[in-house]
Amino acid sequence: MEKTLSRTETSEAVSDAGWRFVLGTLQTSVPVGSLAEAARITSLVVGTCGDDADQHLRVDVRPTRVILTLQSLAHAAATTRDIDLAHQISAAVQEAGSRTAPDTTPEAPRSVQxxxxxxxxxxxxxxxxxxxxxxxxxxxxxxxxxxxxxxxxxxxxxxxxxxxxxxxxxxxxxxxxxxxxxxxxxxxxxxxxxxxxxxxxxxxxxxxxxxxxxxxxxxxxxxxxxxxxx
CATH class of the missing domain: 3.10.180.10 (2,3-Dihydroxybiphenyl 1,2-Dioxygenase, domain 1)
Incomplete structure (x- = not known):
């Protein structure tokens, strides 16, 4: 059954997959080289979420990156289902040759907020x-x-x-x-x-x-x- 966890539990459950817990949501960004590539990543992520996409996933598509947000609309919070989806999305993105892990080098643009x-x-x-x-x-x-x-x-x-x-x-x-x-x-x-x-x-x-x-x-x-x- 879908449920909410503590903030600590939620953060720890997704950090290794390249996601961050921010203001009740799970967020990550996928670097891309073009808007066409961003569209392909978006299609992949939506397909990975399946029937849960409309109720859990938000996507901000840019020519340089795709920003992904997971949160249950019904609960107005990140839930165990969002945690599962985060791991599934990261695996699918990695298999496609990209990454969800944030770039922490000093010259990199900020990740999510x-x-x-x-x-x-x-x-x-x-x-x-x-x-x-x-x-x-x-x-x-x-x-x-x-x-x-x-x-x-x-x-x-x-x-x-x-x-x-x-x-x-x-x-x-x-x-x-x-x-x-x-x-x-x-x-x-x-x-x-x-x-x-x-x-x-x-x-x-x-x-x-x-x-x-x-x-x-x-x-x-x-x-x-x-x-x-x-």
């Missing part, structure tokens, strides 16, 4: 309908409460979540970015952001997240799945 937009609010239930309507967003499966996050149903824009404020904070920005990266890439991303003029505001919750700011105080968090469960 997901962006969330965090909005501070005194009354989340009052502002959530506005953002839902203005962006054409929708709730995740099974999570349509008055304070729940919103997602782009087409998967093109960042997810939005709402942070409860106890009192107004006019002295700081009320919108910040959460950049969810593979856990083993977070130290490099943190180092690069600081070297580019950023400031570390807090690492009290690391490795779940580090709070950074740009030189003018605008905030962003580098986040991973680690530290959120055992």
């Amino acid at each position: 997901l962006i969330e937009l965090g909005i501070d609010a005194l009354d989340i239930a009052a502002i959530r309908p506005f953002w839902k309507a203005a962006l054409g967003y929708a709730p995740e499966a099974g999570a349509d409460g008055p304070t729940d996050p919103l997602i782009d149903p087409l998967g093109q824009g960042p997810a939005i979540w709402f942070q409860q404020m106890d009192h107004p904070r006019p002295q700081r920005n009320r919108i910040h970015l959460d950049i969810s990266v593979p856990h083993d890439e977070a130290p490099h991303r943190l180092k690069a952001a600081l070297a580019a003029g950023g400031h570390l505001l807090s690492d009290l919750r690391a490795p779940s997240f580090w709070v950074l700011s740009d030189p003018e105080g605008n905030e962003a968090c580098i986040t991973t799945w680690q530290g959120r469960d055992n």
Whole structure:
């Protein structure tokens, strides 16, 4: 039976296959040399997933790589079925002469990531309908409460979540970015952001997240799945 595992179990189950657990999804990318090759890889992956493709697989096709995401739409989470599909896809891609393992050389482009937009609010239930309507967003499966996050149903824009404020904070920005990266890439991303003029505001919750700011105080968090469960 399809079920969800802990974050640690999920990450460990797919890392050796070249996938990374990022923000409730399994992600990897396959390097390609052309859009035609990307289309062939996509066809191979969809065929490997079979009847599960529509409910578990998302594909972003580019001339240089194919980005693959696995997540159960019914559970809004990566499940044991997604783990099985990840291993099957990696085996099929490898047999076709390509790879799902990330390129970790310094000059390589980044692998995978997901962006969330965090909005501070005194009354989340009052502002959530506005953002839902203005962006054409929708709730995740099974999570349509008055304070729940919103997602782009087409998967093109960042997810939005709402942070409860106890009192107004006019002295700081009320919108910040959460950049969810593979856990083993977070130290490099943190180092690069600081070297580019950023400031570390807090690492009290690391490795779940580090709070950074740009030189003018605008905030962003580098986040991973680690530290959120055992």
